Amino acid sequence: MSNQKPSLPRGTRDFGPDKMVKRNFIFDTIKATFQKFGFMPLETPAMENLSVLTGKYGEEGDQLLYKILNSRPHEARDSEKEKMRQDFNRLLTQNTNSPVLTEKGLRYDLTVPFARYVVMNRNEIKFPFKRYQIQPVWRGDSPQKGRYREFYQCDADVVGTDSLLCEAEIVLMMNEVLSKLGIKDFTIKINNRKILTGIAEAVGSPGKEGDLCVAIDKLDKIGREKVEKELEERGFSRESVEKLNPVFSLKGSFAEQKKVLSELFASSETGRKGLEELGQVMQLVEAFEIGNTHLEFDTTLARGLSYYTGAIFEVKAHHVQIGSISGGGRYDNLTGSFGMPGISGVGFSFGVDRIYDVMEELNLFPQNNFTTTRVLFSHFDEAALLYTLPLLKQLRENGINSEVYPEAGKLKKQLDYANSKQIPFVVLVGSDEMASGKLTLKNMQIGSQQQVTLEELIKAVIL
Amino acid sequence: MSNQKPSLPRGTRDFGPDKMVKRNFIFDTIKATFQKFGFMPLETPAMENLSVLTGKYGEEGDQLLYKILNSRPHEARDSEKEKMRQDFNRLLTQNTNSPVLTEKGLRYDLTVPFARYVVMNRNEIKFPFKRYQIQPVWRGDSPQKGRYREFYQCDADVVGTDSLLCEAEIVLMMNEVLSKLGIKDFTIKINNRKILTGIAEAVGSPGKEGDLCVAIDKLDKIGREKVEKELEERGFSRESVEKLNPVFSLKGSFAEQKKVLSELFASSETGRKGLEELGQVMQLVEAFEIGNTHLEFDTTLARGLSYYTGAIFEVKAHHVQIGSISGGGRYDNLTGSFGMPGISGVGFSFGVDRIYDVMEELNLFPQNNFTTTRVLFSHFDEAALLYTLPLLKQLRENGINSEVYPEAGKLKKQLDYANSKQIPFVVLVGSDEMASGKLTLKNMQIGSQQQVTLEELIKAVIL
Numbered sequence: 001m002s003n004q005k006p007s008l009p010r011g012t013r014d015f016g017p018d019k020m021v022k023r024n025f026i027f028d029t030i031k032a033t034f035q036k037f038g039f040m041p042l043e044t045p046a047m048e049n050l051s052v053l054t055g056k057y058g059e060e061g062d063q064l065l066y067k068i069l070n071s072r073p074h075e076a077r078d079s080e081k082e083k084m085r086q087d088f089n090r091l092l093t094q095n096t097n098s099p100v101l102t103e104k105g106l107r108y109d110l111t112v113p114f115a116r117y118v119v120m121n122r123n124e125i126k127f128p129f130k131r132y133q134i135q136p137v138w139r140g141d142s143p144q145k146g147r148y149r150e151f152y153q154c155d156a157d158v159v160g161t162d163s164l165l166c167e168a169e170i171v172l173m174m175n176e177v178l179s180k181l182g183i184k185d186f187t188i189k190i191n192n193r194k195i196l197t198g199i200a201e202a203v204g205s206p207g208k209e210g211d212l213c214v215a216i217d218k219l220d221k222i223g224r225e226k227v228e229k230e231l232e233e234r235g236f237s238r239e240s241v242e243k244l245n246p247v248f249s250l251k252g253s254f255a256e257q258k259k260v261l262s263e264l265f266a267s268s269e270t271g272r273k274g275l276e277e278l279g280q281v282m283q284l285v286e287a288f289e290i291g292n293t294h295l296e297f298d299t300t301l302a303r304g305l306s307y308y309t310g311a312i313f314e315v316k317a318h319h320v321q322i323g324s325i326s327g328g329g330r331y332d333n334l335t336g337s338f339g340m341p342g343i344s345g346v347g348f349s350f351g352v353d354r355i356y357d358v359m360e361e362l363n364l365f366p367q368n369n370f371t372t373t374r375v376l377f378s379h380f381d382e383a384a385l386l387y388t389l390p391l392l393k394q395l396r397e398n399g400i401n402s403e404v405y406p407e408a409g410k411l412k413k414q415l416d417y418a419n420s421k422q423i424p425f426v427v428l429v430g431s432d433e434m435a436s437g438k439l440t441l442k443n444m445q446i447g448s449q450q451q452v453t454l455e456e457l458i459k460a461v462i463l
Numbered sequence: 464m465s466n467q468k469p470s471l472p473r474g475t476r477d478f479g480p481d482k483m484v485k486r487n488f489i490f491d492t493i494k495a496t497f498q499k500f501g502f503m504p505l506e507t508p509a510m511e512n513l514s515v516l517t518g519k520y521g522e523e524g525d526q527l528l529y530k531i532l533n534s535r536p537h538e539a540r541d542s543e544k545e546k547m548r549q550d551f552n553r554l555l556t557q558n559t560n561s562p563v564l565t566e567k568g569l570r571y572d573l574t575v576p577f578a579r580y581v582v583m584n585r586n587e588i589k590f591p592f593k594r595y596q597i598q599p600v601w602r603g604d605s606p607q608k609g610r611y612r613e614f615y616q617c618d619a620d621v622v623g624t625d626s627l628l629c630e631a632e633i634v635l636m637m638n639e640v641l642s643k644l645g646i647k648d649f650t651i652k653i654n655n656r657k658i659l660t661g662i663a664e665a666v667g668s669p670g671k672e673g674d675l676c677v678a679i680d681k682l683d684k685i686g687r688e689k690v691e692k693e694l695e696e697r698g699f700s701r702e703s704v705e706k707l708n709p710v711f712s713l714k715g716s717f718a719e720q721k722k723v724l725s726e727l728f729a730s731s732e733t734g735r736k737g738l739e740e741l742g743q744v745m746q747l748v749e750a751f752e753i754g755n756t757h758l759e760f761d762t763t764l765a766r767g768l769s770y771y772t773g774a775i776f777e778v779k780a781h782h783v784q785i786g787s788i789s790g791g792g793r794y795d796n797l798t799g800s801f802g803m804p805g806i807s808g809v810g811f812s813f814g815v816d817r818i819y820d821v822m823e824e825l826n827l828f829p830q831n832n833f834t835t836t837r838v839l840f841s842h843f844d845e846a847a848l849l850y851t852l853p854l855l856k857q858l859r860e861n862g863i864n865s866e867v868y869p870e871a872g873k874l875k876k877q878l879d880y881a882n883s884k885q886i887p888f889v890v891l892v893g894s895d896e897m898a899s900g901k902l903t904l905k906n907m908q909i910g911s912q913q914q915v916t917l918e919e920l921i922k923a924v925i926l
Contacts, residue, residue: 014506015504016505021504036864038836038865038866046569066534101532138509289852373501385628393635399499401501402499404628421589
């Protein structure tokens with residue numbers, strides 16, 4: 001096994017220093033915003049019992065779960081081994097669980113572990129419970145561009161309240177995070193599951209909002225005629241399709257669209273409820289007086305329809321060809337599958353990999369940051385090295401990330417090191433500097449050099 | 464599978480908000496220190512190829528690796544299934560690798576993935592390379608008090624230089640992290656593998672430093688006579704044991720101990736080299752002028768002897784019954800098993816779970832922090848809610864974590880919520896407050912109440 005060329009599993013990635021600095025900028029911005037809005041951190045284990053995970057993500061999801069082999073099968077008793085063999089043979093014909101072979105799997109998302117946590121801690125948790133969770137998840141999908149087998153999710157949820165203030169604050173958090181990241185042009189699309197239900201009811205096809213959305217979603221691409229044809233293929237009557245006329249021509253402000261839909265919903269209580277909720281969310285967002293809310297009503301927004309019961313959100317950045325960078329919605333029954341019904345909530349998440357790509361493409365990552373080294377001390381012999389150490393200590397005491405090149409090497413080598421780490425300042429210490437007490441400060445970005453005292457150095461480099 | 468009581472895998476833990484706030488305080492302190500000393504973050508995937516992991520941790524370690532079952536075995540071709548059956552039968556008799564069944568495993572530590580990263584990126588990395596890495600690892604050990612199957616490691620290493628400045632800076636970082644965490648009483652023990660080798664050579668038992676350490680380590684507990692007996696049982700001659708006399712009675716300052724050992728090492732070049740290195744590290748630490756270095760030479764310190772080739776470190780906190788909270792050392796051959804010899808380095812790590820326990824026991828966690836909510840707005844009707852929203856926005860714009868209770872509920876319920884989240888300030892907003900524009904600020908810690916303007920509120924609560 002040894003002495004071979006090592007490799008990474010397909011669909012997984014290392015994040016070296018350059019990438020980490022940028023990723024942490026995104027994570028830190030998101031965390032700070034979640035915390036500013038009263039969300040508290042939660043972490044759950046990477047390994048969950050398969051009994052917790054299985055059956056929560058549909059048949060396709062079950063196939064993508066990573067299962068962990070139980071430890072030391074060769075130490076099992078003979079009778080257990082026989083059971084293992086049987087279970088293994090079943091595993092070769094169908095995707096089943098076998099606790100004697102594998103009882104644990106890797107986390108597939110952050111929602112199911114959160115639901116498990118809520119159920120296991122129901123007596124200690126004070127509701128409404130606002131938690132955020134930023135951890136990797138694993139899925140045995142075929143890797144392709146932008147799709148990985150190990151990737152971070154970044155969720156925030158409020159459970160145990162149906163206050164629409166939570167929806168409004170999600171809009172605020174999306175705005176705050178993206179503007180802090182420097183992403184200025186984006187749209188937060190909002191819809192409500194009840195409006196989709198209402199439309200299906202109003203056109204005489206109750207329960208068919210799924211088909212409706214799939215078809216309407218293509219309006220921009222294939223045009224109205226083809227959408228209507230697809231709807232008929234999906235079992236909508238000619239009459240139903242005609243009743244959709246006002247939906248196809250929806251435009252203008254929310255108030256204008258609301259007027260059209262209110263008429264359509266004359267006979268759909270659910271539709272009217274959806275419109276009312278949406279209106280209240282809009283009003284609450286306005287009440288915060290944040291200026292441009294970036295919020296836009298979109299009747300065609302669906303997003304994993306089966307899951308959401310109220311508001312639905314999705315955020316797209318402009319000027320880049322990339323899917324949604326954030327999304328979420330309200331759900332009714334977080335913990336029902338663990339025997340604890342009636343826990344509703346609303347949650348959303350940020351797609352960190354996509355946000356990273358957007359920021360890279362728009363060149364939005366800041367030059368200066370608090371992670372990388374600000375100052376490198378460069379020296380040429382033992383005496384100079386010893387001279388720099390108390391100076392180095394004082395820079396660090398002033399909160400300045402700084403280091404001294406550990407060896408007495410050629411200047412070029414030391415400057416190369418500074419450049420490779422993108423260190424903006426190098427302090428040269430030689431016999432002249434030790435004699436005069438004035439340090440030579442080199443600005444690596446503009447190439448200038450000046451003589452400075454320690455105090456001047458600190459002032460010049462501090463962020 | 465559904466509707467059952469969910470549970471956690473044995474040896475794994477959830478970290479709820481209370482624990483996360485404390486853990487993040489530790490992680491953030493460590494990260495800030497690593498960065499201040501020029502270390503850059505690295506993250507590697509949780510899943511590594513088993514070919515990378517196997518054979519790196521000894522036979523016992525191989526047994527503890529978590530192996531991940533390859534996806535969708537039931538979709539394999541018949542010939543592959545036959546191979547799987549054969550491999551599975553082998554797995555039931557011995558601990559072997561079978562790529563058709565499992566090709567990936569969970570990270571067991573952070574050192575092997577780091578070595579793999581260095582080898583795979585050898586052409587891009589500029590040495591010396593200073594990286595830190597804070598991620599969970601997994602081991603299929605029997606869980607017991609303080610031993611988990613999933614836990615965080617927290618490593619920093621410099622590779623590609625043998626400068627002893629790196630050792631000195633490790634001592635500084637240990638000091639900085641622990642003092643920032645409020646842990647005042649601790650000892651950083653230091654030794655050098657070459658000194659241990661030198662002692663074994665000097666007493667005429669070259670290569671037996673392992674046995675030597677195991678025995679000497681018990682000096683405090685079982686006394687000198689029994690240690691000498693154990694040494695003889697471990698194959699040391701009566702003569703060798705007698706030559707150890709000066710080692711047994713080592714005491715006093717480093718200079719004094721150095722004098723004794725220098726005499727002993729008259730015939731051991733390795734021993735003299737170890738003493739010299741140790742002296743240089745001590746001198747470099749002193750040159751930083753940090754005051755109390757907490758550094759103490761201990762000839763009996765060994766710590767995974769086979770691995771280290773130079774300095775060895777270990778940190779113990781006083782006043783608590785707990786193992787070492789930090790440790791590390793210099794090694795020669797990080798990447799040799801991946802076919803890239805000659806990469807030496809020095810690294811250390813913090814034991815976050817133990818540091819957590821020490822801080823809990825000594826009550827060192829700070830009351831105020833930047834994670835939890837500072838201010839809760841409490842309101843009693845829709846009008847008051849709408850009134851609070853622009854105020855809430857302004858607090859947040861001032862960087863103050865704040866929230867409004869999302870429902871119009873009883874005051875007691877809202878105050879209970881504040882208490883459960885340890886929110887120190889509650890602002891009451893009712894009709895009086897809206898009429899006067901003065902808010903009622905309740906200090907939850909001391910129970911006092913006062914009327915304040917928004918500006919006064921911000922001043923009163925800001926951290």
